[in-house]
Amino acid sequence: MATWWDMLEVARDVDLRAVKRAYAAKLKSIRQDEDPKGFMALRAAYDEAREHIRYREMETEDTVVRQEPFERDTDTSHDSTSIQDNIADSEWKMQGQDELIIADMVYTPTIVEQLMNEVHALIRSPWGAGRVDSWAAILDDERLDDIDAYSDFENAFLNYMLNIHGFFDEDTNVESKLNLAVAHLIFERFGWQSNRNSVHFNPVVYDWLADKFFQQNEDTPHGDLDEIDGETDSGANAKNSSHSQFNQRGQKKKPNPKTEKFFKWFDGNGVFYLFLTMIALMVLYYTFGSNS
Amino acid sequence: MSIVGIDLGTTNSLISVFTDDGPELIPNALGDFLTPSAVGLSDNGEVLVGQAAKNRLVTHPQLTQSRFKRYMGTNWGQKLGRKHYRAEDLSALVLASLKADAEAHLGAPVERAIISVPAYFNDVQRKATLAAGQIAGLKVERLINEPTAAALAYGLNDKEGESTFLVIDLGGGTFDVSILEMFDGVMEVRASAGDAFLGGEDFTDVVTKHFAEKLDVNLDKMSVKKAAMLRDLADQAKAKLSSEHEVSFKFIDDKSNEQTLSLTRNKFEELTEGLLKKLRHPIQRAVMDAGLRAENIDQVVLVGGATRMPVVRSLIARMFKTFPVHNINPDHVIVMGAAVQAGLVSRHSALDDIVMTDVCPFTLGTEMSIEIGRDQYESGHFQPVIERNTVIPVSRSVRNSTVHKGQTQLNLLIYQGEAPRVSSNVFLGQVNVPIPKNTKEHEVVDIRFTYDVSGVLEVLVKVLSTDKVSRLVIEGNPGALSKTEIDARFKELDKLKVHPRDEVVNVAFMARLAKAYENHLGEMRQEIQHMITVFEAVLARQNKHEISEVREEIEPHLKAFEDRNIF
Known part of the structure; x- marks a missing residue:
């Protein structure tokens, strides 16, 4: 099997621009409809090359951040950098049910932060968990019309919900903090059920949250929204049924399938997220740590 | 060519x-x-x-x-x-x-x-x-x-x-x-x-419904003709609102009363918020x-x-x-x-x-069962084979085993969608694969999905123990036509008499006249009726040159009637 640099006929340390150019040149000599195999091999090499370069760039960035910890940006506009978003995320992550570190901020919070404060206040207010209209008001806020603000808000919101329900500390005993109507509203507004395979998040987190939210008043082990006619066949009576012809090879019942699935996903993408979280923590430390 | x-x-x-x-x-x-x-x-x-x-x-x-x-x-x-x-x-x-x-x-x-x-x-x-x-x-x-x-x-x-x-x-x-x-x-x-x-038609529907409410009529109970007229006007109103801030039109209701309806851009925005x-x-x-x-x-x-x-x-x-x-x-x-x-x-x-x-804009996969305990399987799970947004053409395979030892048939259900349970995804079809009887072990199969440049899916199933490959075309979806059905329909439609192409202009023109007739009352209706009579007469004489002359003559008058309808 040829390596990507052999396939693309480039040096191993090329930059993305050169990889694209090489790919484009090769692509023009292949007919996708007549030689799908040739195309797929070229495409695989191209994907691999990009992945390689992305990884390499991440390593470089890592050292840059290590050398010069940056000041917190005081920009009040919504278009914050992704690093900042992750700072924001990790604040909610760390603070969880307690106070948000917004009090001693010297700058105007971003739109996402403002809205997350509203979310937090609503969760803590006595009737907040059930007030559909208040939740809808936040989720329909017109400031979220902005495509970037919306992305950041969805990120932050999901992380916050996962956090207060014990996802990050493996605490499965935390009860849902929202009533069913609100939970349905949230899943519907973000489209979490219909778009569960978004590249952005792992499906596992949606399923975990769905279980948490929707199992409260239902007896079934899987309380997903879409579990309408999910049926359980025992080995014996399923023999001639048209359903259940397969099991996933090698999949055995594990004590905590959620954890297992999460770590399986983590092998693939986790390094990247872990890395972002680490930067976020470092920045937090530099900004706040020395004062307290 | x-x-x-x-x-x-x-x-x-x-x-x-x-x-x-x-x-x-x-x-x-x-x-x-x-x-x-x-x-x-x-x-x-x-x-x-x-x-x-x-x-x-x-x-x-x-x-x-x-x-x-x-x-x-x-x-x-x-x-x-x-x-x-x-x-x-x-x-x-x-x-x-x-x-x-x-x-x-x-x-x-x-x-x-x-x-x-x-x-x-x-x-x-x-x-x-x-x-x-x-x-x-x-x-x-x-x-x-x-x-x-x-x-x-x-x-x-x-x-x-x-x-x-x-x-x-x-x-x-x-x-x-x-x-x-x-x-x-x-x-x-x-x-x-x-x-x-x-799509745009949904916006038209919303406007039509709004007008029906204004007229205090039930769209479903209206005559088919009147409902079609109202929708047609709503569609024109929608289009006109792209350049104007307010639009009005005249509508002749079921009781032959002429009603004037209007819609502002603000109201339109309010009506279409959900869309x-x-x-x-x-x-x-x-x-x-x-x-x-x-x-x-x-x-x-x-x-x-x-x-x-x-x-x-x-x-x-x-x-x-x-x-x-x-x-x-x-x-x-x-x-x-x-x-x-x-x-x-x-x-x-x-x-x-x-x-x-x-x-490929959506995830394609199969139904599978997951073992939830000793000899306990839960069916209805979705197993993705080709993830959405994968570059095409693409070919991916997964390895599965039969649920039961001694199973002789495998009924593979194919779905498209993003939900973890097949019940929420789109059913594409099913394929049946014979499995050699093996009472000692589970049989293993490779399922290969190939998605071509046109976005059409082919499924291959290979039984590992026999190396036998079944090339399978997805069939059995209630909505899909088979090859023979397609051929039969081709022959049937080929026999249909299609209106001669060079006369389509006249048919379309006559249809416009008829539509204008429906949209007006009284004297104006008589005037349009007169145009129809004149045009029918010239059509009967079958002189192409004469026909197009009369058509051009009537055109500005007809246009004036059409414009009177919506303003």
Whole structure:
């Protein structure tokens, strides 16, 4: 099997621009409809090359951040950098049910932060968990019309919900903090059920949250929204049924399938997220740590 | 022989060809580029397609059909006259009419075509579109996703640069969003999202409903004719609101009273709020899937007639903090792109340095059972095989084993969708594979999904112990037509008497007169009746020159009546 640099006929340390150019040149000599195999091999090499370069760039960035910890940006506009978003995320992550570190901020919070404060206040207010209209008001806020603000808000919101329900500390005993109507509203507004395979998040987190939210008043082990006619066949009576012809090879019942699935996903993408979280923590430390 | 590009739309269809000067649109018998996707029967039972049929929607709603693209690949059907028509048949009649226009224009037979489909069309809908092409007597070389076609049309203007753009395609019945990256002549679709049941027609429906409420009538209880008239007026009002802030029109209700209805742009915005919300989700999803921020998107391109609505434009502007681009007529973009694709397939020398790659816009997989305890299996889980937004053509396989030892048959259910349970996904079909009886062990099979450049799926199942491969075509979906059915329908439609092409102008004109007659009362009605009598008389004399003279004479008067109706 040829390596990507052999396939693309480039040096191993090329930059993305050169990889694209090489790919484009090769692509023009292949007919996708007549030689799908040739195309797929070229495409695989191209994907691999990009992945390689992305990884390499991440390593470089890592050292840059290590050398010069940056000041917190005081920009009040919504278009914050992704690093900042992750700072924001990790604040909610760390603070969880307690106070948000917004009090001693010297700058105007971003739109996402403002809205997350509203979310937090609503969760803590006595009737907040059930007030559909208040939740809808936040989720329909017109400031979220902005495509970037919306992305950041969805990120932050999901992380916050996962956090207060014990996802990050493996605490499965935390009860849902929202009533069913609100939970349905949230899943519907973000489209979490219909778009569960978004590249952005792992499906596992949606399923975990769905279980948490929707199992409260239902007896079934899987309380997903879409579990309408999910049926359980025992080995014996399923023999001639048209359903259940397969099991996933090698999949055995594990004590905590959620954890297992999460770590399986983590092998693939986790390094990247872990890395972002680490930067976020470092920045937090530099900004706040020395004062307290 | 040239390959034509066809945009088979919910509301309008177009046809084009790639020439040395780039894509060229082909006019229909009326001289228009847009042929309404409407099919009907004339008074003497001949098939009418396009504007003539569209005009007759109001006067002869029982003999006319439109908006059938939404039912492609389903068992939906309607009677026209004595015959039962499926969406594929009606689409085939539109395709055949476009084919005739192209043949007249090019002076040569047309047999090969590229047809555009919404990116979000599922496998069943794609196969139905291929079937419609075959029924119309066309060899469909390839299906092209509509936003991809749009990108081809736009991308041709900028071959050298490196840029990322977002295509927002809101047609009559479908909504697609795609993100495209271009570099060194490569146009690459990075992410697609959309809604196969959201389009300009839904905006018309909302307005129609609003007017019905204002008139205090129940749309379902109205006569079919009146309901069609109201909808037609609502559609015109909607279009007019794109340039005016307020629009009024006259409507003759069931009791023959003339009512004046009006609608402001603000009210329209209020009425369509829910639809606008449905629009933003796929856009957001596509941007997030591609891992982009607004600043990474160089251009937002608007495609499809429905993007003319200011409410849609301002929504996009709010989302991206930039004004979207619409240099090419939004109605023409897709068919121009389809022509470019036709040029690529026929290896036109002008396109030597252009390549396009597309993605599979949804996840494809199988149903599987998961072991939940000793000999306890839970069925109904979805096992993805090809993840969404994978570059196509693609071939992926998964390894599964049978649930039971000694199992002799495997019934593989194939689904498309993003939900973890198959019950929430789209069922595409099933295949049965014989398994050698093995009472000692579970049999192992490799399931391979191959998704080709047209977005059509093939499934291969290999039993490992015997090395036997079954090449399987997905069948058994209730909405899909089999090969023999397609052939039978081709023969049947071929026998249909289609109204002569050179007389279509007159039929369309007569239908317009009839529609104007329905929309007026009293003296004005008499005046229109007079025009109809004059035109009928000249038609009877069959002198082509005379007919067109009279037509041109009546035209300004008819136009005045039409304009009086909506202001």
